Amino acid sequence: xxxxxxxxxxxxxxxxxxxxxxxxxxxxxxxxxxxxxxxxxxxxxxxxxxxxxxxxxxxxxxxxxxxxxxxxxxxxxxxxxxxxxxxxxxxxxxxxxxxxxxxxxxxxxxxxxxxxxxxxxxxxxxxxxxxxxxxxxxxxxxxxxxxxxxxxxxxxxxxxxxxxxxxxxxxxxxxxxxxxxxxxxxxxxxxxxxxxxxxxxxxxxxxxxxxxxxxxxxxxxxxxxxxxxxxxxxxxxxxxxxxxxxxxxxxxxxxxxxxxxxxxxxxxxxxxxxxxxxxxxxxxxxxxxxxxxxxxxxxxxxxxxxxxxxxxxxxxxxxxxxxxxxxxxxxxxxxxxxxxxxxxxxxxxxxxxxxxxxxxxxxxxxxxxxxxxxxxxxxxxxxxxxxxxxxxxxxxxxxxxxxxxxxxxxxxxxxxxxxxxxxxxxxxxxxxxxxxxxxxxxxxxxxxxxxxxxxxxx
Amino acid sequence: xxxxxxxxxxxxxxxxxxxxxxxxxxxxxxxxxxxxxxxxxxxxxxxxxxxxxxxxxxxxxxxxxxxxxxxxxxxxxxxxxxxxxxxxxxxxxxxxxxxxxxxxxxxxxxxxxxxxxxxxxxxxxxxxxxxxxxxxxxxxxxxxxxxxxxxxxxxxxxxxxxxxxxxxxxxxxxxxxxxxxxxxxxxxxxxxxxxxxxxxxxxxxxxxxxxxxxxxxxxxxxxxxxxxxxxxxxxxxxxxxxxxxxxxxxxxxxxxxxxxxxxxxxxxxxxxxxxxxxxxxxxxxxxxxxxxxxxxxxxxxxxxxxxxxxxxxxxxxxxxxxxxxxxxxxxxxxxxxxxxxxxxxxxxxxxxxxxxxxxxxxxxxxxxxxxxxxxxxxxxxxxxxxxxxxxxxxxxxxxxxxxxxxxxxxxxxxxxxxxxxxxxxxxxxxxxxxxxxxxxxxxxxxxxxxxxxxxxxxxxxxxxxxxxxxxxxxxxxx
Numbered sequence: 020x021x022x023x024x025x026x027x028x029x030x031x032x033x034x035x036x037x038x039x040x041x042x043x044x045x046x047x048x049x050x051x052x053x054x055x056x057x058x059x060x061x062x063x064x065x066x067x068x069x070x071x072x073x074x075x076x077x078x079x080x081x082x083x084x085x086x087x088x089x090x091x092x093x094x095x096x097x098x099x100x101x102x103x104x105x106x107x108x109x110x111x112x113x114x115x116x117x118x119x120x121x122x123x124x125x126x127x128x129x130x131x132x133x134x135x136x137x138x139x140x141x142x143x144x145x146x147x148x149x150x151x152x153x154x155x156x157x158x159x160x161x162x163x164x165x166x167x168x169x170x171x172x173x174x175x176x177x178x179x180x181x182x183x184x185x186x187x188x189x190x191x192x193x194x195x196x197x198x199x200x201x202x203x204x205x206x207x208x209x210x211x212x213x214x215x216x217x218x219x220x221x222x223x224x225x226x227x228x229x230x231x232x233x234x235x236x237x238x239x240x241x242x243x244x245x246x247x248x249x250x251x252x253x254x255x256x257x258x259x260x261x262x263x264x265x266x267x268x269x270x271x272x273x274x275x276x277x278x279x280x281x282x283x284x285x286x287x288x289x290x291x292x293x294x295x296x297x298x299x300x301x302x303x304x305x306x307x308x309x310x311x312x313x314x315x316x317x318x319x320x321x322x323x324x325x326x327x328x329x330x331x332x333x334x335x336x337x338x339x340x341x342x343x344x345x346x347x348x349x350x351x352x353x354x355x356x357x358x359x360x361x362x363x364x365x366x367x368x369x370x371x372x373x374x375x376x377x378x379x380x381x382x383x384x385x386x387x388x389x390x391x392x393x394x395x396x397x398x399x400x401x402x403x404x405x406x407x408x409x410x411x412x413x414x415x416x417x418x419x420x421x422x423x424x425x426x427x428x429x430x431x432x433x434x435x436x437x438x439x440x441x442x443x444x445x446x447x448x449x450x451x452x453x454x455x456x457x458x459x460x461x462x463x464x465x466x467x468x469x470x471x472x473x474x475x476x477x
Numbered sequence: 478x479x480x481x482x483x484x485x486x487x488x489x490x491x492x493x494x495x496x497x498x499x500x501x502x503x504x505x506x507x508x509x510x511x512x513x514x515x516x517x518x519x520x521x522x523x524x525x526x527x528x529x530x531x532x533x534x535x536x537x538x539x540x541x542x543x544x545x546x547x548x549x550x551x552x553x554x555x556x557x558x559x560x561x562x563x564x565x566x567x568x569x570x571x572x573x574x575x576x577x578x579x580x581x582x583x584x585x586x587x588x589x590x591x592x593x594x595x596x597x598x599x600x601x602x603x604x605x606x607x608x609x610x611x612x613x614x615x616x617x618x619x620x621x622x623x624x625x626x627x628x629x630x631x632x633x634x635x636x637x638x639x640x641x642x643x644x645x646x647x648x649x650x651x652x653x654x655x656x657x658x659x660x661x662x663x664x665x666x667x668x669x670x671x672x673x674x675x676x677x678x679x680x681x682x683x684x685x686x687x688x689x690x691x692x693x694x695x696x697x698x699x700x701x702x703x704x705x706x707x708x709x710x711x712x713x714x715x716x717x718x719x720x721x722x723x724x725x726x727x728x729x730x731x732x733x734x735x736x737x738x739x740x741x742x743x744x745x746x747x748x749x750x751x752x753x754x755x756x757x758x759x760x761x762x763x764x765x766x767x768x769x770x771x772x773x774x775x776x777x778x779x780x781x782x783x784x785x786x787x788x789x790x791x792x793x794x795x796x797x798x799x800x801x802x803x804x805x806x807x808x809x810x811x812x813x814x815x816x817x818x819x820x821x822x823x824x825x826x827x828x829x830x831x832x833x834x835x836x837x838x839x840x841x842x843x844x845x846x847x848x849x850x851x852x853x854x855x856x857x858x859x860x861x862x863x864x865x866x867x868x869x870x871x872x873x874x875x876x877x878x879x880x881x882x883x884x885x886x887x888x889x890x891x892x893x894x895x896x897x898x899x900x901x902x903x904x905x906x907x908x909x910x911x912x913x914x915x916x917x918x919x920x921x922x923x924x925x926x927x928x929x930x931x932x933x934x935x936x937x938x939x940x941x942x943x944x945x946x947x948x949x950x951x952x953x954x955x
């Protein structure tokens with residue numbers, strides 16, 4: 020059946036274990052070619068992933084992806100350009116691609132104007148992190164996921180394997196971060212097309228935990244389907260946003276809000292906080308690397324503080340400042356990524372006990388998830404989006420009925436401002452299932468949020 | 478490697494019903510200048526192979542960028558094992574019928590001129606920043622270009638050999654104006670809207686600088702403009718906003734894989750049902766929507782989709798009636814609904830799924846002056862800046878960069894922060910005017926996201942100016 024003598028590809032960290040030596044060797048080889056005025060920073064991003072896509076408790080597509088890229092920023096004096104080439108783990112292929120790329124950059128640099136904000140590589144210390152996991156064998160994924168869900172419509176994506184992030188530079192700095200994780204993002208969907216969303220992520224697959232969680236989703240779906248939809252008129256309602264819903268709003272902070280460059284260049288809604296606006300004193304947002312789910316170093320190998328407070332008790336304490344932005348505006352950087360987005364955000368918990376959520380909500384909307392958010396007025400801080408999945412109308416502290424999806428359109432200066440009533444006393448880690456270009460790692464840690472007069476428009 | 482792709486079958490020894498190899502090579506260059514200073518000059522080289530194996534009625538895939546015979550063999554084994562391991566759970570038992578033999582080529586339109594040199598390109602971007610800064614109230618100027626050369630080479634065990642070469646160019650110019658607490662941004666028809674096949678030869682200096690000056694001037698004009706009124710009125714959309722309107726409220730809802738449920742955990746489903754094809758009145762009789770991969774220079778033109786199905790122009794909606802879905806050959810088998818050649822991948826490392834390509838609204842008979850002249854009271858909007866729609870592609874809210882009031886048949890005051898909202902299934906039935914060919918413009922977006930694992934793909938949209946009645950419009954936060 021299968022050609023003799025050919026072993027299947029390795030999986031997980033074993034598939035990328037040789038990459039560290041090859042990447043460091045590639046760094047050494049490239050740096051050895053530098054001329055006196057030249058400097059070089061290299062960044063590796065790679066993965067060995069198995070994907071299983073599910074529809075209605077069956078497999079729609081499944082397969083594996085082994086991919087890696089090395090980005091090289093070459094600096095010659097005050098001119099700079101970047102080249103990204105494939106990284107395969109094969110020494111000869113990778114070095115040939117890198118050297119060709121460097122040659123192209125060397126031909127280009129003399130034609131470019133000087134860059135006044137070019138960031139020179141530094142050696143501020145090296146690091147090495149390797150987090151091994153216990154993942155399902157790729158050939159066993161479908162059986163493990165689907166055997167126990169044949170009575171329901173179970174739809175979503177399972178991704179697992181190794182993810183690598185690494186940097187090196189001509190100042191001698193090296194960072195290596197490799198982690199072995201799985202990420203299951205699913206919906207349990209009823210006959211009426213109502214659905215309950217769930218996520219399970221980690222480093223060790225636990226079949227019993229998976230089946231228990233899906234059991235809870237199944238129970239929630241029964242509740243969701245047991246009552247007819249209630250159509251809610253547009254207006255303002257007291258609203259509870261569950262952690263997954265808050266996570267969608269937190270993602271918006273990375274879209275031109277917490278970035279210092281965005282503040283300086285007229286995009287950020289947080290610019291108003293420099294002019295005296297504030298959010299609720301209940302609201303605290305921290306860039307928190309202490310959980311170790313993502314590397315603390317950025318693409319230049321700069322290491323962030325373990326915690327960077329962004330908004331503390333409603334006041335803007337820090338924005339995210341890349342070294343390039345710092346140089347441009349003559350301010351202190353904080354090792355932010357070049358796009359100055361949140362990499363490991365955490366919203367501080369409050370005091371609302373989970374058991375009291377419905378009682379405190381009293382009369383209003385319980386929203387499990389939000390969908391497709393966008394700034395409707397970015398400088399004004401107004402966000403629009405949809406409700407999705409298990410969302411309910413609540414009266415007298417009791418769930419009355421699921422709702423038909425609603426569009427909201429409201430300012431974070433309202434719902435995280437004076438209208439914010441309380442945050443729950445426990446935070447939840449909501450994994451980031453994003454797989455655009457490469458598999459994401461990390462997620463958002465957040466409690467649920469109770470807010471008054473959340474505005475719905477359609 | 479490319480020339481020898483078919484030779485991989487000489488050493489692959491897989492006992493499968495069908496095997497396909499898709500080699501994708503891509504080179505791209507991005508240059509951006511902000512406030513006259515270089516912000517980035519970056520290049521990317523990518524090359525990798527996707528192996529698809531059909532066994533027991535199920536496809537398995539494996540993607541690798543290590544293009545050695547040993548690695549390709551190992552990837553084939555992995556793909557085969559995936560197919561076997563999941564075949565008892567297959568959504569649908571496919572046969573090799575969904576990968577018919579195809580042989581052919583496609584090439585993007587070629588330029589008669591060479592692209593600008595590196596120094597000239599960056600020099601032009603810096604000049605554009607100067608032109609964008611028409612006033613001290615302009616606090617940020619940005620100018621960028623991107624070129625992409627992509628080759629898709631697809632071969633299969635049943636003799637397919639399809640080689641397609643795409644050359645893509647995109648540009649953007651933007652200005653941000655600020656006065657006190659008011660900030661407004663204007664760009665060149667919306668972010669990345671000027672994306673097309675071909676080269677950057679459209680970047681003539683005189684044209685770029687004139688466009689940049691207009692963009693800067695309009696950004697400043699918006700500072701002093703009134704907020705868009707909150708009212709229900711006639712809405713006229715320019716082609717650069719029609720692009721987004723088509724994309725979100727026609728393109729996505731007609732994707733058969735959404736209707737078949739594949740996307741329900743991520744991008745969502747659709748308000749359209751399989752039973753609606755052939756019977757649903759989607760819009761007014763002025764609405765004619767085509768899937769048209771044959772428009773020269775439009776961003777998503779191609780000769781074949783990524784499983785080798787020849788691509789042809791098809792009416793999705795004709796005179797308002799829904800006729801055909803955006804469904805690949807696999808979705809057509811699963812749904813028994815007529816579809817198009819739209820099984821597409823964004824990269825060598827993602828499997829093919831149903832995608833838009835060029836989704837266009839065909840021109841009507843009204844001139845721009847006829848449209849505006851026929852409206853007693855309304856709002857005209859240009860260039861998308863905000864977009865959001867529900868997971869059934871029904872309740873939407875879109876925002877634009879630039880608006881003008883329409884009063885007594887004339888364009889009058891500029892209005893800022895123009896937004897509108899509606900429901901797809903009723904919105905298109907309120908289409909009352911469709912512009913003629915003189916109002917027709919072609920745009921594209923490189924950022925259509927969908928799929929699990931996620932894929933971002935390039936799509937084209939072309940449209941004339943259109944008018945819709947009884948639309949809820951409104952302004953910003955103030």
